[in-house]
Amino acid sequence: MLTQDEVVRLDPDRLEDLYDQLGERGAESVVCRALEELAARLSHTERCYRERRTEDMRKSARSLIAIAEQIGMWMLANVARDVTQCIDASDAVALGAVLARLLRIGERSLSEVWELQDMSI
Numbered sequence: 615m616l617t618q619d620e621v622v623r624l625d626p627d628r629l630e631d632l633y634d635q636l637g638e639r640g641a642e643s644v645v646c647r648a649l650e651e652l653a654a655r656l657s658h659t660e661r662c663y664r665e666r667r668t669e670d671m672r673k674s675a676r677s678l679i680a681i682a683e684q685i686g687m688w689m690l691a692n693v694a695r696d697v698t699q700c701i702d703a704s705d706a707v708a709l710g711a712v713l714a715r716l717l718r719i720g721e722r723s724l725s726e727v728w729e730l731q732d733m734s735i
Contacts (some may be wrong), residue, residue, distance in 0.1 A: 620689075620715075622722040628686025629727075648685045649724055652678065656720040659697070663713050672701045675716075682723070690716075690723045 633641040655678045662671035675697040682691035693716045700709035 620719065620722075622689060622719060622726050624723065624726050625686030625688060632685070645685055645727065648681050649727060651681050652687075652690075652720065653724060655681065656717060660713065660717060663709070668701050672698050675701075678716075678720075685727065687723045687727070690719050693719050 629641070629645070632644060635641070636644060655674050659671055659674040659678065662668070662674060675694045678694040679691045679698075682688070682694065693712065696712045697709065697716055700712050
């Protein structure tokens, strides 16, 4: 059995910029809303895949890109971008594999941001 173990890379500088721009309270609000929305979008993207609603899945993946970039989750944004490319190419095999990667990276990224928030930025 293959073990999938990718290192999630977050951009702490992006989070620090948010804190500098919005202050602690504002940045925490933005990050919390973004994390909630990312979790919801990841779930929605997976549901669309299971229901074979590729256009809705594409829209959901596109929104993941924007949200992930806002809080410095570049890897998550890139993998969501790969999902849209697989949909555009009508490559069902690649889509299944890339979606699985998106869900793994998404879960790890969400955990990583929560850990970073617990640290002093």
